Amino acid sequence: MAGISPDDRLRVTYRLFCGEGENPQDKATDIAYEQTVELPAECVGDAITERVVGRVESVESGAGRGGTAVISFSPEWIGNDAAQLANLLFGNISLKKGIVVTGIEWPQTVIETFGGPSHGIAGVRALTAAAVNRPLLCAALKPVGLTADELGELCYRFAAGGIDLIKDDHGLTDQPSAPFDERVRCCAEAVARANDATGGCTLYFPNVTGPATSLDRRLEVAGKAGCKGVMVSPLLAGLDSLQHISRETGLAVLAHPALAGAFFGENHGILPEVLLGDVFRVLGADGVIYPNVGGRFPFDDRTCQAINERLRGDLGNIRPALPAPGGGIDVKIVPHWLSQYGPDTILLIGASLYRQGDLTQATRRLVDTVKRCAG
């Protein structure tokens, strides 16, 4: 299930894998108590049971000892707290076994509270001035260990080649080799210089992932350097970082999936399309990076398409977000991904550009290919 909940309760669908002595009905009831009151039924009065305990809306038995359950929760216990949303979805039950969150229907109040992307697909596209008939192209700035000047030089070359977006590698934080402030200044200046020279509109999104206490300062530095957006890894920096950036700044935000794979267990976890699609979007991601099928990560085609659908599909009045498949996209088969994923996509190209040596030439060829295919 996905979309908006019919009754303003958070409706979560769980696929259940029952162990010896378990059955889907009891396992669902256990989840409903564990995720709310954390007490056995006999210790909870009627009023709290009615207001707080999750309601098992349906349970269906499946193959073997498995099943599917829908449990609904009052949004009152989430409030405006991304941490508490994650806790309600999978906090304590993460420590159990055989439970996969496969779908969420969102209460209107939760949707409105978190608010989703502040720019969305159209907003990010407008920042880049890319035509609506083609995907955006994003290069990754790497590796960690280069100086701020060296990273700035790479930025210049990508921008001179006409790339739409340049994002920091997610491992670039505030290391002595390229401290955050210096890196952002060098890279933003280099991109501005290249844009001046070419009349282009390349954007640079620095990685702001780091200690929560440094987030506001880094966002300010990025904004003052002229950046229109940033990248953050929500599972490293705290899930509320997405919400904070999208609600408190004018910056677009690209979410990186570092650490997210811990949740993608086959028999226990949260489906990638729910975490990277639904949750990241609702919390405010304008774009979400994920490991594309056929690259160096094991995502399959179904998962990639499902993430795309969750990011772009109707979800009350919140904006659609851009899928950003990456992790081994080869420039040679970019036309394939164009037809596969359509224009409302960010194609993230890393090593495949670096391998070609002359970054500006390599970028220009890629941009030309994409424009030609789209045209």
Place this chain on the structure above:
Amino acid sequence: MAGISPDDRLRVTYRLFCGEGENPQDKATDIAYEQTVELPAECVGDAITERVVGRVESVESGAGRGGTAVISFSPEWIGNDAAQLANLLFGNISLKKGIVVTGIEWPQTVIETFGGPSHGIAGVRALTAAAVNRPLLCAALKPVGLTADELGELCYRFAAGGIDLIKDDHGLTDQPSAPFDERVRCCAEAVARANDATGGCTLYFPNVTGPATSLDRRLEVAGKAGCKGVMVSPLLAGLDSLQHISRETGLAVLAHPALAGAFFGENHGILPEVLLGDVFRVLGADGVIYPNVGGRFPFDDRTCQAINERLRGDLGNIRPALPAPGGGIDVKIVPHWLSQYGPDTILLIGASLYRQGDLTQATRRLVDTVKRCAG
């Protein structure tokens, strides 16, 4: 492997489960690049390879297609950033398959930077004035949905019974039923009243998990209300919350494992003793809650003992931390856990006290039992 690294590099041991066409040596090399430069070897110059890329220190083949590898990383890329530590350990490789972090040897510089617990076992014990020959007893304040006054009343009863610690349920955040400030004030006042009446020394640790932007204010409210410590769920609030509380306040900090179970996959993840033991301790947890064997979670005896060892064992000059097993400890078998886990433990008792109705009587019986067994 555990303890201090011999050469000031972060040495991580990985258990590898190889899929079709994989072998342990190549999988280890892939991790070394993926977690640092995120580029193929041919795109990385010698200087960066030497300084940045992880070094595969050893690879041993195991049963089937599996194996064990040790990879070392320069601490330069971590700095004082808890998010970057998590990223280096498991960020991108979380999105791959068949990799389990089974051990860490810590560089002295990383140990010194993060600093570990600010109170440690002796410090927390001193706050409670409990004798050194017995474990500390901790009650959980629940359920969500009660008013601040009602939660305060529960606090009074636990404190009147002589419990050492009362912690908020980790689902109590800042809900309208009991807003944070009001809850902390009511609960801290109730505990102080009970302490005045009994001459006891019960502590109340409020849950400060929530948006990062609210953390400092919540810590200030807790401190002003007289709390000597707090609880936080690092994986909900951001890993650096532990470090922030332990380094920037005088408060003790109890870490809750919500969401941590996502990492405990059998063939992919981080071993519980590494995440809850090593990492939480190094980042500053004075005590770490985990789901005890035999309760309502599937941890086994080996895992519980391993967590205890990692929390209490020698680790350079950082303080030992208190294991806090919970999640279904029955008061009836508390003597068993006393002999099993020894005095440097927090026994966390929830439902088993609530089930008895009269909380003060139930608590007093529990405290008496523990004092008698220890005596």
